[in-house]
Amino acid sequence: MNSPLRKIIFPAAGMGTRFLPATKATPKEMLTIVDKPLIQYGVEEALDAGMDEIVIVTGRGKRAIEDHFDISSELEANLHAAGKDALYQTVSRVARMADVAYIRQKQPLGLGHAVLCAAPWVGDACFGVSLADELILSEGKSAMQQLCEVHEQTGASVIGLAHVPDNEVSRYGIVDAQDENGLLRLHGMIEKPAINQAPSNLAMIGRYIFTPRLFALLKETKPGTGNEIQLTDAMRQLASEEPVYGVVIEGQRFDAGNPCGFLLANVILGLQHPQHGETLRAALTEMKLIPPVR
Ligand code: G1P
Secondary structure, three states, X not given: OOOOOOEEEEEOOOOOHHHOOOOOOOOHHHOEEOOEEXXXXXXXXXXXXXXXXXXXXXXXXXHHHHHHOOOOHHHHHHHHHOOOHHHHHHXXXXXXXXXXXXXXXXXXXXXXXXXXXXXXXXXXXXXXXXXXXXXXXXXXXXXXXXXHHHHHHHOOEEEEEEEOOHHHHHHOEEEEEEEEOOEEEEEEEEEOOOHHXXXXXXXXXXXXXXXXXXXXXXXXXXXXXXXXXXXXXXXXHHHHHOXXXXXXXXXXXXXXXXXXXXXXXXXXXXXXXXXXHHHHHHHHHHOOOOOOOO
């Protein structure tokens, strides 16, 4: 039995160029899907999997993330005094859901470098990494829980995967996977390959569990695709030294890191929203954008 995973890193230092001008003064991670910022969905998913020691790697212009998970005494007092109990509960729950630590990545040197910035905080333990702009909703076990199960079984690094169509392969880290006694063993991975160089259509979708060996490898990783220190490059080395497994995640996934996926997540979650769903559906039906429910 492996010791339970408690630590998780949220890299959140990226510049959000795909969402400019929205992300000029607002962190990408704070863009909302309906009424909740992306990073909160990620933190809730981590907590649900028992990962309650959270570090967010931030950079310049990311203060709003810290404020979001902080106690806002004035706001809470105002909501309480105004008798807005439901809103008060919502706001105070966010501030108390987790003790979040923050580490600053001083230069945007890539995802691998952002993860490496959290190495002293993690120490010599297995840890999770979650990219908040990949929103994954599951009716049963959460995406992180699905990874945790394979990690508990193997003690190894485990990566969340999804099948993507040919025209999307060049947007992701793509893995070379083979079945091994019912588990998916990863023999390699390439960051954003052209379709004719991709070993498969299985993409890494921003959920990872790593053994601490990854940090030593990240330290030696040279800049790769986009002249950035790529997590994928260190992972390829890790997979050549020790077993790394993949899990095709069950759940509804939105790549909210690109504008189209982000808009789709807002529409779908908007339609499912207990308070606003019905009104949104009626409006879209009236505009003949969706058929009436029979
Ligand atoms: C990052 C990773 C990539 C992964 C993707 C998932 O890319 O580098 O391997 O497939 O997230 O969304 P980014 O979207 O930051 O360019």
